[in-house]
Amino acid sequence: xxxxxxxxxxxxxxxxxxxxxxxxxxxxxxxxxxxxxxxxxxxxxxxxxxxxxxxxxxxxxxxxxxxxxxxxxxxxxxxxxxxxxxxxxxxxxxxxxxxxxxxxxxxxxxxxxxxxxxxxxxxxxxxxxxxxxxxxxxxxxxxxxxxxxxxxxxxxxxxxxxxxxxxxxxxxxxxxxxxxxxxxxxxxxxxxxxxxxxxxxxxxxxxxxxxxxxxxxxxxxxxxxxxxxxxxxxxxxxxxxxxxxxxxxxxxxxxxxxxxxxxxxxxxxxxxxxxxxxxxxxxxxxxxxxxxxxxxxxxxxxxxxxxxxxxxxxxxxxxxxxxxxxxxxxxxxxxxxxxxxxxxxxxxxxxxxxxxxxxxxxxxxxxxxxxxxxxxxxxxxxxxxxxxxxxxxxxxxxxxxxxxxxxxxxxxxxxxxxxxxxxxxxxxxxxxxxxxxxxxxxxxxxxxxxxxxxxxxxxxxxxxxxxxxxxxxxxxxx
Amino acid sequence: xxxxxxxxxxxxxxxxxxxxxxxxxxxxxxxxxxxxxxxxxxxxxxxxxxxxxxxxxxxxxxxxxxxxxxxxxxxxxxxxxxxxxxxxxxxxxxxxxxxxxxxxxxxxxxxxxxxxxxxxxxxxxxxxxxxxxxxxxxxxxxxxxxxxxxxxxxxxxxxxxxxxxxxxxxxxxxxxxxxxxxxxxxxxxxxxxxxxxxxxxxxxxxxxxxxxxxxxxxxxxxxxxxxxxxxxxxxxxxxxxxxxxxxxxxxxxxxxxxxxxxxxxxxxxxxxxxxxxxxxxxxxxxxxxxxxxxxxxxxxxxxxxxxxxxxxxxxxxxxxxxxxxxxxxxxxxxxxxxxxxxxxxxxxxxxxxxxxxxxxxxxxxxxxxxxxxxxxxxxxxxxxxxxxxxxxxxxxxxxxxxxxxxxxxxxxxxxxxxxxxxxxxxxxxxxxxxxxxxxxxxxxxxxxxxxxxxxxxxxxxxxxxxxxxxxxxxxxxxxxxxxxxxxxxxxxx
Numbered sequence: 001x002x003x004x005x006x007x008x009x010x011x012x013x014x015x016x017x018x019x020x021x022x023x024x025x026x027x028x029x030x031x032x033x034x035x036x037x038x039x040x041x042x043x044x045x046x047x048x049x050x051x052x053x054x055x056x057x058x059x060x061x062x063x064x065x066x067x068x069x070x071x072x073x074x075x076x077x078x079x080x081x082x083x084x085x086x087x088x089x090x091x092x093x094x095x096x097x098x099x100x101x102x103x104x105x106x107x108x109x110x111x112x113x114x115x116x117x118x119x120x121x122x123x124x125x126x127x128x129x130x131x132x133x134x135x136x137x138x139x140x141x142x143x144x145x146x147x148x149x150x151x152x153x154x155x156x157x158x159x160x161x162x163x164x165x166x167x168x169x170x171x172x173x174x175x176x177x178x179x180x181x182x183x184x185x186x187x188x189x190x191x192x193x194x195x196x197x198x199x200x201x202x203x204x205x206x207x208x209x210x211x212x213x214x215x216x217x218x219x220x221x222x223x224x225x226x227x228x229x230x231x232x233x234x235x236x237x238x239x240x241x242x243x244x245x246x247x248x249x250x251x252x253x254x255x256x257x258x259x260x261x262x263x264x265x266x267x268x269x270x271x272x273x274x275x276x277x278x279x280x281x282x283x284x285x286x287x288x289x290x291x292x293x294x295x296x297x298x299x300x301x302x303x304x305x306x307x308x309x310x311x312x313x314x315x316x317x318x319x320x321x322x323x324x325x326x327x328x329x330x331x332x333x334x335x336x337x338x339x340x341x342x343x344x345x346x347x348x349x350x351x352x353x354x355x356x357x358x359x360x361x362x363x364x365x366x367x368x369x370x371x372x373x374x375x376x377x378x379x380x381x382x383x384x385x386x387x388x389x390x391x392x393x394x395x396x397x398x399x400x401x402x403x404x405x406x407x408x409x410x411x412x413x414x415x416x417x418x419x420x421x422x423x424x425x426x427x428x429x430x431x432x433x434x435x436x437x438x439x440x441x442x443x444x445x446x447x448x449x450x451x452x453x454x455x456x457x458x459x460x461x462x463x464x465x466x467x468x469x470x471x472x473x474x475x476x477x478x
Numbered sequence: 479x480x481x482x483x484x485x486x487x488x489x490x491x492x493x494x495x496x497x498x499x500x501x502x503x504x505x506x507x508x509x510x511x512x513x514x515x516x517x518x519x520x521x522x523x524x525x526x527x528x529x530x531x532x533x534x535x536x537x538x539x540x541x542x543x544x545x546x547x548x549x550x551x552x553x554x555x556x557x558x559x560x561x562x563x564x565x566x567x568x569x570x571x572x573x574x575x576x577x578x579x580x581x582x583x584x585x586x587x588x589x590x591x592x593x594x595x596x597x598x599x600x601x602x603x604x605x606x607x608x609x610x611x612x613x614x615x616x617x618x619x620x621x622x623x624x625x626x627x628x629x630x631x632x633x634x635x636x637x638x639x640x641x642x643x644x645x646x647x648x649x650x651x652x653x654x655x656x657x658x659x660x661x662x663x664x665x666x667x668x669x670x671x672x673x674x675x676x677x678x679x680x681x682x683x684x685x686x687x688x689x690x691x692x693x694x695x696x697x698x699x700x701x702x703x704x705x706x707x708x709x710x711x712x713x714x715x716x717x718x719x720x721x722x723x724x725x726x727x728x729x730x731x732x733x734x735x736x737x738x739x740x741x742x743x744x745x746x747x748x749x750x751x752x753x754x755x756x757x758x759x760x761x762x763x764x765x766x767x768x769x770x771x772x773x774x775x776x777x778x779x780x781x782x783x784x785x786x787x788x789x790x791x792x793x794x795x796x797x798x799x800x801x802x803x804x805x806x807x808x809x810x811x812x813x814x815x816x817x818x819x820x821x822x823x824x825x826x827x828x829x830x831x832x833x834x835x836x837x838x839x840x841x842x843x844x845x846x847x848x849x850x851x852x853x854x855x856x857x858x859x860x861x862x863x864x865x866x867x868x869x870x871x872x873x874x875x876x877x878x879x880x881x882x883x884x885x886x887x888x889x890x891x892x893x894x895x896x897x898x899x900x901x902x903x904x905x906x907x908x909x910x911x912x913x914x915x916x917x918x919x920x921x922x923x924x925x926x927x928x929x930x931x932x933x934x935x936x937x938x939x940x941x942x943x944x945x946x947x948x949x950x951x952x953x954x955x956x957x958x959x960x961x962x963x964x965x966x967x968x969x970x971x
Contacts, residue, residue, distance in 0.1 A: 064828040068843065088822035092829030094836070095858045105836075112832045153858065393818045422821050 010034050018043045021383045021412040025169050029177040033379060033439035037432075040441060041077075044385050047412045049074045051419065052083065058115035059418060061089065077385055078396050080410050084420035089113065090147075090155035090365075098154070098239070101259065103132045106156075114158040116142050116416040127261050129154075129235040141416070145209055146235045147364050154239040157365065158417050166413050167209075167367040168216035170381075175297075178358040178371045179326050187324045189297075191220050198297045199227045201283055201304050206233030209364050210299070227286070229279040231272055236262050284311060287320075295322045301331035302338065302359070309346040319351030328358040328371070336449075361448060365421045367413040370444070377435050377443040385410040386442055388429050391451050394422065399442075404428040406451050407444075426451045481507040481563060483662050486669035487518040488526075489683040499691065501567045501659050512690040512697050519686055520706050521626050521652050529680035530624070530650040535605035538647055539592050541681050546587030548671050551579055556670045560636065560663025568633065568660045574769055575636055577811050579664070582640050586925070594926045595648055598935050604649065607944060615950030622939035624651020625708040628701065630692070630722060632713035632735070633661030634772050641925055642711075643668050647681050649939050654707065655687045662689060693721040704729030709938060711735070733937050735930050738774040738888030739861050740765075742916055743879070745897040746783040749793050758893045759797060761917025763804030765891050767813035767846065767866045768920045775889050775919045778863040779856060781879040784872035791852055791872065795838055798848040798870055802840045805866050816844040816865040826859055827867070842867065856882055876901060885909030888930055891916040 009031045016023035017035075024032045035043075052074050055062035062083055066072070069082035093109040103123035111118040121139035126132045129146065136142045141160040148154050159167075176188040189196060198217050204226065205211040211233070214226045240262065287308060298305070305327055312320050327350065332338065339345075347354045361378050362369035370378035380386045387408040388397045397403040407427040411419030428445040435443050485492040492515055495508035512519065521527065551557045557579055564575040585591070593601075599622050602608035607619035624646065631638045639661065646653035655665045665687040672682040690697050702710065702725035711733045712722050719734055726732045742765060748758045765777035782797070784790040805813070827842040830849055837857075841847035846866030849857055856871045860882075863869060873879040883890075883905060890905055892898045893916035902913050911931040912922065924930070947954070 060832050061825075061828065064832050065825070068824070068828055068831075084821070086822045086825050089825040089829065092826050094833075094855045096855045109829075109833060112829075394821050 014039070014043075017382060018046060021047055022166055022169075024382050025166075025173050030438070032382060033441065035382065035440065037441045040382055044382070044412060045074070045077065048077075048080060048385060048410055051410075051412065052080070055083075055115065055418060058416075060112040061085070062418060077387070077399070077410075080385070080420060081387065081389075081394070081396055081408070084408055084410070084422045085113075085365075085418055086422045087155060087365075087424065090157055091153040093156075095153060098129075101127050103135070106132065107136070110136075110142075110144075110156060110158050114142075114417045116140055116158055116160055118142065118158075128259060129239055133235060143212075145364060146238060148238045148241055152244075154235075159414075160416055163367060163414055163417060164212055165216075167369075168213050170367060170413070171213055171362075171369050172216070172220070174360065174369045174371050175326065175328055175358060178328070178355075179324075180355060181324070182353055182355075187326070189221060194295075195222050195225060196295050196297050197225050197227055197291065198299065199283070199287065199291070200299045201230070201280055202228055202300070203230040203233045204228040205231075206235065227283065229283050230276060231279075234269070237269060284308070288312065288315065288317070292317070292320055293322065294325075296325045298325070298327045300329055301333075302329045302342070303331070303333045305329050305357070306333070306339070306342055306346060309349040313345075313349045318349060320349060321351050323352050323356070325350065325352050326356050326358070327352070328360055330360045330362065359446070361444070363423065363425075365423070366409060366411045366419070368409075368411055372446055373435060373437040373439065373443075375435050375437045376446045377430075377437070378446070379435065379437075379439045380429075380442045380444070382441075383412040385412070386429060386444075388427065389422065391426070399431050401432065402428060402430045407448075424451050425449070481505075481566070481662070483507050483509040483563075483657075483689050484666060485510045485512065485515050485519065485686075485688040486666055486673070487515060487686045487688070488521075489673055489677055490518065491670060491673065492518065499659065499689065501662070505566050507567075507662060509689045512688050512694075513700075515688070516697070516700055519654055519688055519701075526683075527626075527650075527652060530684060533680060535596065535601065535648075538650065538681065539589060539596075541676070541679060542587050542592055542644060542647055543589060545668075545672060545675060546583035548675055549579075549582045549587070549668075551576060554667070554671060556667035556674075557664075560667040563663035564636065564661065567662060570635055570772055571770065571814055573811055573814075579636050582637075585637075586640050586644050591926070592644070592648065595644065595935060598926060598933065599649070599939065603939075603941075611950075612952075615947075615952040617946040617949055619944040619946070621942050621944070622649065622936070623942055624649035624938070625940045626652040626654070626706060627709040627711060627938065628654045628656060628707045630656045630710065630712040630714065631658060631661075631665070633658030635769070636661060636664035638713065639665035639668060643685060644925070645935055645938060646685060649935060650681075650684070651938065652684050653686065654701070655685070656692070657687060657689050658692075659689070698722075698725065702730065708940065709733060711938060733932070733934070735932075735934075737886075738911075738930060739886055740775050740777055740889035740891070740919055741779045741781065741882075741887055742777045742891035742893070742919070743876075743897050743901070744780055744782040744893050744916075747894050747896075748782070749784075749790075749797065754894070755793075755797050755800060758916060759800035759804050761893065761915075762801050762868070762891075763808060764812070764917055765919040766801070766868045767805045767808045770813055770816070771864050771866050773920070775922050777868065777891055777919055779860045779869045779871060779882070781871050781873045781882070783875065785874060786854065786872055791850075794850055794870060794872060798838070798840050798850045798868075801868060801870075802846065802848045805846045813866065815846075819844055819865055823859075823862075823865070826857075830857065854878070861886070876904070880904070880908055883908040883910060888912055889914060889919050889922065891919045893917075 009027065013027045013031050014035060056066060065083045071079060071082050074080060093106055097105045103126035107118055107121050107123045118140045121136055123132055123135045126135050133144045136144050141162065142158045143161045143164055145157040145159050146154050179187040181187050198214060200214065203211060204214060214228060218225055240258065343354050343357050347357055359372045360369055368381050368384050370381065372378060388403040389395065389406040389408050390397060391406045397405055407425040408422040413419065426449045429442050431442050434440065482493065482495040492510050494510045497509055497511050498506050499509060500506050548554060549557060551561065561572065561576055561579065565572040568575065596604060603620060603622040607621045610618045610620065612618060629642050631642055642653060642655060657665050669685050669687045672685065676682050707730060709731050710722055712719050713735045719736065723732065742762060744758060748754055762777065762780060768776065782794055784794060827839060827847060830837040831839040831842060836853045836855065838850040838852055839847060849869045851857065851869060851871045854872055857869045860869055887910050889912040890910050891914055895915060898913050905913055
């Protein structure tokens with residue numbers, strides 16, 4: 001990273017960015033993070049204003065939030081806050097519609113969250129969520145994202161194929177930018193030249209967003225490069241998992257209705273479940289032998305990467321892969337604590353420099369991703385307006401100094417879906433003191449946790465209680 | 479301002495506050511290290527219970543009535559301190575906390591009320607050994623005793639601490655009260671008022687109060703042992719009971735008062751005239767709004783009998799508006815607007831407002847709201863409705879409603895009255911624990927009437943039987959029937 005990016009490139013970048021936020025993907029990382037923060041903020045606010053104007057004409061949910069909170073004009077970043085969605089927004093449909101497989105009504109609901117045109121979607125014959133995903137893909141630009149929340153209800157995000165494309169390019173840009181050799185030289189993958197296997201100890205496809213990136217990777221660098229052995233994450237099973245948890249909590253699991261078509265697949269699901277450990281083990285074997293000495297790209301949680309390295313070390317292996325290999329991980333360790341010097345130890349076993357292990361931060365609700373810089377900070381990309389909110393009352397904390405609280409953002413990349421979102425992450429943002437890595441603008445500390453009620457032994461008398469259960473097991477016993 | 483929460487152990491106030499604890503709204507407080515004072519918190523020996531049984535039940539009642547005369551907020555500095563703590567750490571508005579505290583003497587500490595509580599166990603069982611002659615001739619003398627008990631109390635208002643004090647005194651147990659971090663003051667204030675009144679009285683020394691972090695394994699694994707406590711009375715839901723449940727074993731019984739929700743049923747006659755609609759709306763508004771809908775007795779969902787026709791739904795719309803308007807008219811000492819609304823809750827309401835073919839939303843902001851489910855679907859977050867928000871669900875008949883009724887439903891308010899007589903057994907079989915007249919849901923006398931399906935006071939006692947087998951020479955295996963002089967003889971089984 002250099003302090004002064006080429007000024008010609010910088011000017012072009014600045015002009016393009018105000019017209020098209022995604023244009024930053026065509027620039028090098030040092031150019032992208034070279035804009036003076038005030039100037040960047042002005043561009044961001046203008047783009048956000050355009051997004052709001054469009055949404056007030058095209059997205060009913062945004063209209064509702066604006067009307068309920070008397071938002072008419074956007075004069076500052078804080079004016080956007082009442083318009084942000086939350087996890088609850090993406091699951092604000094009545095659960096009974098999903099249970100009754102009333103997908104025409106689900107489609108109408110989904111259409112109110114975004115500006116995508118869903119009128120041509122025929123969901124009348126859908127019985128399962130998987131059917132609905134296909135119907136949406138046939139009749140609209142939406143390639144539906146599903147995620148299961150902790151409270152049992154599935155969340156649905158109406159992301160379009162174009163938006164997915166932007167997200168994949170962003171992810172690729174991020175990790176290509178992070179792939180540098182010991183002297184800062186780029187080791188980025190060249191389409192048509194480098195055929196490097198992408199290995200992921202998880203599902204290859206399905207409800208989770210990561211499967212789509214693997215498709216994109218193969219489209220970009222060649223088919224047959226992805227090795228992700230855990231099959232498909234089934235959207236209906238994911239949704240059922242949440243409902244089983246919730247029903248058990250209420251002591252109503254016995255009366256839960258399971259879609260007969262899902263029930264019919266019981267044997268298949270049981271078999272897949274039983275095969276998981278064997279498939280993972282086989283991948284570990286491939287990583288020990290077949291991939292050894294080769295260049296690989298590996299994506300997993302920190303825990304799994306650490307497990308792999310410890311296993312290799314246990315076999316007496318050092319320098320398992322070529323130094324231009326690349327490892328990137330999201331998610332942390334199982335117990336939430338990073339072992340001291342883990343990166344150093346892991347890098348040695350894998351045969352790469354510590355720079356080749358990239359830790360990322362992102363979430364399904366945004367099209368952005370951030371990778372830790374060498375000084376341990378996540379730099380906020382130009383297409384993201386970040387916020388730190390007071391965890392008790394969601395009021396914005398001042399955009400100066402260092403602030404800790406709930407993370408919220410307005411993502412400028414989405415086109416028909418809505419980019420404003422209040423997360424459940426507890427973060428610390430430094431607004432105005434530069435990072436030694438040279439990138440300008442706000443940055444987040446590496447330590448990110450979930451917002452928890454500070455007062456977790458508070459007891460009230462209103463609510464419901466029950467016990468927890470496991471979804472697959474429930475289905476298998478049904 | 480850093481608040482200091484002492485431990486009050488067996489009549490002594492320990493103010494060695496050296497541990498900082500996190501409370502709500504970023505406020506913190508200091509308290510003594512409970513581990514350091516565990517010996518003071520625990521009963522040193524079971525003999526320490528004996529003084530409790532050297533006084534009579536009448537003495538207990540007199541003590542409590544005397545205590546009541548000292549629980550006046552304007553003159554009692556301890557209650558004033560508790561009120562201040564509640565304003566910092568609790569989300570129940572101060573004036574509501576004040577109102578609840580002001581009611582202590584009249585609500586809990588009258589002779590009439592205390593006698594009614596005593597009657598739930600039977601004075602004869604609490605004040606001595608009641609004799610029962612059994613058919614075999616054996617005479618059983620039965621006495622209900624209080625035992626060393628940990629009370630993990632709820633903090634959604636000050637009354638739980640008061641109720642715990644009275645319950646413990648009447649059964650003459652030894653209470654170790656774990657105070658919640660949102661209601662730090664009331665239990666301490668009661669213990670200190672008792673010390674001011676009668677420092678060496680056995681009842682004063684039988685009420686110990688401490689804060690420790692719920693789930694503190696170090697402390698709880700020492701405390702929750704049968705040699706220290708025989709009962710754990712736990713308020714709170716799965717999360718708070720889960721870590722307590724692991725200490726339950728033979729020798730420790732668990733009495734739980736788990737979180738509940740309440741609902742109401744509006745019979746077809748509700749909508750037969752303008753007058754009945756108005757009457758029901760006034761009552762329902764109180765059930766929804768009192769105490770700002772923080773309690774388990776607050777109504778969150780109303781099932782309204784309706785044929786689903788446009789005319790009927792129009793009537794329900796009008797009725798919903800009446801309820802909303804009446805909520806706005808609730809006096810400030812009963813209910814008030816929300817200060818802050820959670821973004822997630824707001825977006826749930828906004829989503830329903832968009833789905834206007836299926837839901838009709840009135841208000842739905844800081845003033846409260848009424849959500850009418852036009853197609854009969856109860857909202858998914860019915861159990862979490864707050865900020866004075868009600869969901870009215872039209873149902874074609876009572877059968878259509880029963881699928882929503884589970885053991886989580888504590889109270890069902892009914893209108894008109896005949897609905898109770900028609901439905902009470904059915905509701906009970908579905909798990910409902912209390913059925914009452916609409917508008918009276920908050921008037922729950924859980925200290926006299928069954929509490930969440932429990933005979934709480936009886937359950938908190940250990941019931942001891944002292945048997946006399948000799949007065950009547952009750953038959954025994956070793957006693958041949960023929961050899962029983964003057965006794966009742968019966969053939970051996």
